[in-house]
Amino acid sequence: MRVQLLPSACGSPGPGPQFLSSYLLGEQIVIDGGSIGLQADLELQRHVRHVFLTHAHLDHVASLPLLVENVHSAGSHCVEVLASAGTLATLREDLFNGRTWPDFFALSTPEEQFLAATTLEPMVTVERAGYRITPVPVSHGTDTLAMIVDDGQSCLAFTADTGPTELVWAELARRRNVRGVFLECSFPQALAGLADRSGHLAPASFASQVARLPAGVRTLVVHRKAAHAAAIAAELAALKLSGVELAEPGRSYEF
Numbered sequence: 001m002r003v004q005l006l007p008s009a010c011g012s013p014g015p016g017p018q019f020l021s022s023y024l025l026g027e028q029i030v031i032d033g034g035s036i037g038l039q040a041d042l043e044l045q046r047h048v049r050h051v052f053l054t055h056a057h058l059d060h061v062a063s064l065p066l067l068v069e070n071v072h073s074a075g076s077h078c079v080e081v082l083a084s085a086g087t088l089a090t091l092r093e094d095l096f097n098g099r100t101w102p103d104f105f106a107l108s109t110p111e112e113q114f115l116a117a118t119t120l121e122p123m124v125t126v127e128r129a130g131y132r133i134t135p136v137p138v139s140h141g142t143d144t145l146a147m148i149v150d151d152g153q154s155c156l157a158f159t160a161d162t163g164p165t166e167l168v169w170a171e172l173a174r175r176r177n178v179r180g181v182f183l184e185c186s187f188p189q190a191l192a193g194l195a196d197r198s199g200h201l202a203p204a205s206f207a208s209q210v211a212r213l214p215a216g217v218r219t220l221v222v223h224r225k226a227a228h229a230a231a232i233a234a235e236l237a238a239l240k241l242s243g244v245e246l247a248e249p250g251r252s253y254e255f
Contacts (some may be wrong), residue, residue, distance in 0.1 A: 001154045001179075002026060005222060007249040008035035015249040017226035020059045023158060023182065024048075028129040031147050031158050033081075034059050037066030045070050050128045052120070052135075053083035054160035055144035056090035064091075065101040068115050078113040082126065084135070085119050086143035120145065123171075136171050138162035140199035148172070154179040154255040161186070161223065163199045169212035178214055179255040182247060184223035188231040203235040210241055218255070220247040 004024045009016025020034030027047040030036045032054055039045055045067055054060055068079055081091070096103050096115070104114035120126065122145065125134040132152075135145035139162050146159045146168045155177045159168060161184055172178050186200035195202040200223075201209065210219055221244060224232045233246055247253075 001149070001151050001156060001255045002252055003156065003180075003182075003255070004252045005182075005220075005247050005249050006030075006035045006039060008038065009249070015251070017229055018222065018224065018247075018249050019226060020062055021223065022063070025131060025149060026129065029131060029133075031149075032060040032160075033064030033067060034062050037063030037068075037070060042070060048079060050080045050082060052133060052147055053081060053087050053091075054147065054158070055140065055142055056083075056087045056094070057142070057161065060160075061091070061095060065095065065104075068104055072114055074112055078108070078116055080116045080118055080128075082118045082120050082128075084122070084143050084145055088117050088119060091117075123167075134171065136168045138168055139165040142199075144199075148175075150175075150177070153177065156255060157181045157183075159183050161200060163196060163201060164205050164208060169209070172217075173212075173214065178217050180218040180220060180253070181213060182220045182222050183209060185221050185232055185236065186223050186225050186228075188228045189235055190231075191228070203232065203239060206236070207239055207241055210244060217243060219244045220253070221245065222247045 006022040006024055008020035021032045022034045022036040023031040028049040030048050030051045033051050096105055108114045120135045122137050125132050132150045134148040138144050138146045144160050149156045155175050184201055185206040187195040187202045189202050192202040
């Protein structure tokens with residue numbers, strides 16, 4: 001399975017900090033719409049068919065309207081957005097509402113569609129583009145789903161934004177082909193209280209979640225707040241957690 005954390009920083013010489021979240025699986029599936037619509041490679045965008053949203057916070061949906069606009073062509077083909085009922089309601093009310101952005105739901109007709117919506121039910125697996133994707137509730141204080149992705153050979157988990165959680169680890173424990181987890185660590189330990197209140201992880205709570213993983217599973221650290229990225233990296237390195245590495249925006253990972 002090939003995964004890329006899509007870049008979201010402009011003008012930096014290297015991969016740059018991570019401001020927004022989008023993961024590209026193969027060519028046709030994206031998890032979260034934070035940065036997919038900002039990619040300079042329009043062919044990359046045009047290949048996307050399905051966008052799975054973990055939740056509706058801005059860093060996870062910011063460029064979704066741009067993606068929909070960038071790939072639109074006359075006819076019934078359009079991007080499918082898959083999300084919980086609550087997240088889809090937020091998109092309709094707060095994003096595609098005719099004020100923040102044109103209402104692509106209302107503008108769609110059977111002959112010319114801009115956007116299609118599919119409701120995800122927690123723990124109910126759906127199949128798209130050769131992947132089986134299971135949405136699992138996590139602990140973020142708002143309607144948020146981790147995505148467990150299985151292509152028949154490898155299984156990956158994208159935990160989304162979460163504090164200490166339970167269901168996703170229980171689900172992974174019963175699988176035999178788990179190869180990797182993309183796990184957030186948003187704040188340094190000095191801000192652990194803020195992490196707890198906002199439904200995020202700091203290094204100590206991150207370590208407690210890594211301990212729940214089966215042995216040998218690769219863990220990629222994502223969602224480091226840009227202002228604290230260096231401090232988080234240093235604190236995680238000091239913990240010497242086995243199999244843990246910092247995810248690099250723009251790099252393709254093979255599992």
